[in-house]
Structures are given as C-alpha cells and as structure tokens.
Amino acid sequence: MRFTPPHGPPITFRARLHDARTATVIGRLLGLALLVCFATGVFSHYLQHPPPWLADRLPSRPSWGYRLTQGLHVVCGTAAIPLLLAKLWAVYPRLFAWPPVRSVRHALERLSVAVLVAAGIFELFTGLLNTFQWYPWPFSFVPAHYAVAWILLGAVLLHVAVQWPTIREHFTRRSPGTAALPEADGPDRRQLLAAVAAGVGAVTLTTVGQSVTALGPLDLFAPRSPAHGPQGLPVNRTADAARVTAASLADWRLTVAGPRPYSLTAAELRALPQYEVTLPIACVEGWSKSARWTGVRVRDLLERAGAGPGAGCRVVSLEAVGAYRVMEMGRRYAQDPLTLLALRIDGEVLSLDHGYPARIIAPNRPGVLQTKWVGRLEVM
Template sequence: MRRGPFRDGAFSSALHEPRTAVVLGRWLGAALLVCFLTGLISHVLQDPPGPLSGLLPARPVNGYRVTQGLHVISGLAAVPLAGAKLWTVYPRLFEWPPARSATHALERLGIAVLVAAVLLELFTGLLNTLQWYPWPFPFRQTHYWVGWLATGGLLVHIAAKAPLIAGNWRRPQVRVPGRRAFLTSVAAAVGAVTLTTAGQTVPWLRTLNLLAPRRPDLGPQGLPVNRTAAQAGTVAVPATWRLRVDGPRPYELTLDELAQLPQHEAVLPIACVEGWSASARWGGVRVADLLARAGAPAGSALRVTSLETDGPYRVMEMPAQYAEDPLTLLALRVNGETLDADHGFPARIIAPNRPGVLQTKWVARLEVVR
C-alpha cells in the first residue's frame, strides 16, 4: 500500500477525469498542430532542401510575417494549456503498479517521451523569443527535431487513447462540479497571454502588448534591432567601401554611385523568428537591376556576403524567384532616412516573404549563382 501524499485517494479533485482532459487535449492539440506546421514553414524558408529552393514563393509579401506570428502566438498559448492538461492527468503518474504489462509499460514510456518533448519545445521556444540561450546545443536544429518528436508522440498518444477520447468527445450528461469554471479560467488565461503578446505581430493589438519581449515600433528609425552593428563588428564601415557584384561582367560601385542609379521604394516587413514584425518604407536599388548589369542569366540565384566578421548568416543564399522580384531591394534608406548603422548601413537586403535573418545587413558583395 502506498502512503504519504501519493497514497490511494490522495487526489480528491473531481476535475482529474477524462472529459476535462479531452477538452483541454483538443485545445492543446490544435495549438501544437498550428505551431508545428508554421514551424515547418519557417524551417524550410530559412534552410530550404535543394529541390524546394526554386519553389519557395516570394508572394504574398506578408506570408512569413503571418506564419511566424502564428507560430509564436500558438506556442505561447500552448504554455498555459499544457500546464492545465498536465494538472488534470498528473495523478495517473502515480498509478500502482507502475506497469501492469509490457504494453502498458510501452504506453507509459511513450507518454513520458511526449511530455518531455512538449515541455522542452515550449521552454526553448519561449526563451528564444527573449534571445536567451542558456544551453550548449544549437537552438534551431534542436527545436526542429524535438518538434517532430513531440508531434509524433502526440499522434501515437491519440491513437492509443482513441477509445477514451471518443467516449468523452461529446458533452456528457453528468455534470462535474467546477468543470465549467476551470475550463473558463484556462480559456481566460490563454486569452490573456495571447492578447498581451500578439501585439508584437498584430498591429491592432499593439496597445495591449504588455508581456511580449518586443515592441515593433521601438528602435533606431522606429524599427527593432536583433543584432546591432557593435555586436556584428561593423560599427566603423571603411571609407573605401565598395559594393562588389560578381557575375559574367563583374563590377564595383561606391555608395555615391549606387545613389545615382534608378531608385525604387517598397513597403515591406521585417519579420523575425522571435515572432515580432514591423513594416517600413525601404528605398534603394533593385537587386534584379544590379544582377542584370553583371550579365546574370535569367533564373540566376544570388549569394550575399556581409561585412560582419562572423555569424551563421554572414553569407546568405537567395533563390532566383526572390532575386528577380521587383520588390527585392538593396536598400540604402528606410522611411526616407539613410540607414542607421544598426539597420545595415551602408546597404542591406530587403525582400518579400523572407525571414528577418535572411535580410542581410552591411552588404559587401553580391555574387551571381547559376
């Protein structure tokens, strides 16, 4: 017989029951599914598999802004949902005996893997929004593969519990005291988290943006900055700076010569993996015009090299559909002002439907890639 706080009958709340768990499971499952699918989009856009590279769409302009915003919003909403779901079912962790058969042992092992993967995914994702990485492993790759593990574990769990889920899917005839109040409280908590954080992506919620790590309207020239010029080691741009464009007809341009080329403007968002986004009016030279001057054949991709001394995105690959899009600019100005050093002076890339980490700042070289 078990004694102490985990003895039989110690968990007296009537809410530790299947119907409450199923309702919360539906909500949590929907949040995790949205988070997983939008996370896949983000991963493919940042690191496209070879065959998909030429198929990624440059439109809609705000595509990545929407999908990554949904990714972070659904991930944050899943945090209180996961807590409530675990509270509802945690007495089952103390079942006795721990395993009644080999099948039961495998089922419990699968649940342990699922819970660990979901908690790790939500924990690392939350800290990524704060740009805090207190672990030794690479965030993006780990987050990606743990997402697959959590989703696979969730599908196996649903299959194993299908009869129980089906039996409690519809509203039961027997009312459990406190269930409606508990579910209402959970929904209110999810709503509060969403309303006070989604403003970093959703403009009309900006006045409620109390808990999000970023305000999209704060920063140099009214835009946030993730990586400053000081952090990138590009505070002092050489007076001899030239833009090098390599292709069949390579050439170099000074900043004054760039300013004398035909100038264009585009209203495009900066959308970052942390979930924040902000639109601005960018001005500069079309990348397609620079590549055409270098003799780039139609359908050429682009390699962009930054002045920053190191970093995983110092060199960026841009598929042809982005390089040839008329909205893709080598930007020299933002909102009518010369670029601030933290926004990429003397020149940066801005393109539609691209993650912020691929909007390379402090550009030194463009290279035609066939």
C-alpha cells in the same frame, strides 16, 4: 483514484476535474496549438535552411506570408504554455496509478506520455526563451528545437492512437458517471475551462502586439516592442555585435560578381534607378513591423552582371562573424521586383545598426535573411 504506496496509507485523488473529459477538452486545444506550431515551425526552418532541391521553389509571395506564419508560431506557442500546464494538472494523478504498467497498451500509453511531456516542455520553454534571445544551454537552439519538434509530433500521434477509444468516447459525450459526482468535489468544469481560457487570452493579448500592429498598446509582456528602435524599427543584431564600424565603411564599394563583374561606390549606387516598396521585417522571435524601403532592385544589379532571368543570388555581409554572414536567395526571391538592395528606410538613410550603407529587403523572408552591411552580390 487511489494510489497505494509500498509503505503507508493509500493516497486518494478525489477532485472531480482530474478526469478524462477535462483532459480531453483541454487536450483538443493543446493539440491544435501544437499542430499550428509544428506546421509554421517547419515552414520557418525550410525558409531559413532550404535544401538545394527546394531553394528555387520557395515562394516570394504573399509578401507578408512569413510575418503571418511566424506570428502564428510564436502566438500559438505562447498560448500552449498555460494549456500544457492545465493538461498536466488534469492528468497528473494518473502518474501515480498502481501498478505502473498493466498491459502492453498501458505501457505504450505511459511511454507516449513521458516523451510527450518531456518534448512539449522542452519545445515550449526553449521557444519562449528564444523570443527573449536568452540561451542558457550549451547546444545550438535551431537544430535542437527542430529535431525535438519531430519527436513531439511522433509522441502526439502515438498518444492519440493509444488514447483514441477514450478520445472518441468523450467526443461523443458518452462518458459514464460524471454527472453523479458531487459538487463538493471541486469547481465546476466550465469554471475551470473558463479560467484556462482567461489565462490563454491574457498571455496572448499581452504578447501578440509584437506581431499584430493594431494590438500594440496591449503589448505589456512581449520581449520586444516593434515601435521601439533606431529609425522606429527594432534591431536584433547591432553593428557593434557584428564588428562593423563607420571607419571600416569609409571606402565601401559594392562588388557584383558574375559573367560581367563590376563594382559601385555608394554615390554610383544612389545614381541608379531607385524603387520604393513597403515590406515587413519579420523575425523568428515573433516581432514584425512594416516600413518603406528605398533602393535598387537586386534583379537589375544581377542583370547588369550578366545574369540570366532565372538566376539566384548569394549575398555576403561585411560583418566579421555570424551564422548568416553569407546568405543565398533562390531565383524567385532574387528576381522578384520587391527585392531591393535598400539604401533608405522611411525616407532616411539607413543607420549603421540597420545595415548602412546597404542591406537586403525581400518579401516573405525571415529577418535573419534580410542581410545587413552588404559588401558583395554573386550571381548563382
């Protein structure tokens, strides 16, 4: 490939691996990773911010569902970073092709590539920084990440449509002339792909332990280790950050609003029938861990307040500020027997950072919706 600048000698890209076949092979894997990221990301978004028509239809089972989907989201997003870098390395000489636009099809191709690269870099690297809870930008991460995901999907579809003849050719392995390239032009394609696979495997194995308990010993570079934290469970938002203190909870009572409203002290809540469930906390940053939770079924508390069998629930936290201070549960979550107002974790009274005196634990829910420091339940 040759690029002749307006002034000066032509620049020649001779490396044999800057070709369509290499780009296609890497592109298949990158496309699969992005597809999984998109599907699991949309699922996570609608679990956290369900529109009214969907709120009562979201499933509460399997109880480990969100742990699986969000783990896949973060794992595939992390694996996509070396794949994206390898893909850009394989195709970057084409960015210097001259003339820059040769036809309508070529213009669409370059447009799709520009949007695809920009959106891909934005999604993967802002997502990576989100796992560290580091936000060095002036906009809100969640809506921006969600909106650009749709832009990225559109760019991928346009790119595949424009490049389909080339993709089809290389899927059927009928690319002409590649076998005649001399060995001196660069490392063998298999060696490059093996190096890319090793890079993907390395970043995956050294970070996936935050989601897969069995691989915890390999969790060298993940931002969070599920084994570390008060009472053996990590904490994203501390009581100090939420401005909740032990002194402010001295006269705590749980208020349950409904057709027959009532309130309970901590001692009265502990005197009610207690249930124990094993459920994971699964956070949007990718880490997750299961624990034994003991407490009162939310549906029993709602029923005592006069709620019908199809009632949902609004949960209000005592924290002073926070985007998720008020949380709503659709009826499938509120009526699920696994959904508890938890008082204990692994047999111990909740610590203040884990939501003392009471918190929500529900199946198949993001960690941000497992509300801590609960002060009020409202029948919906």
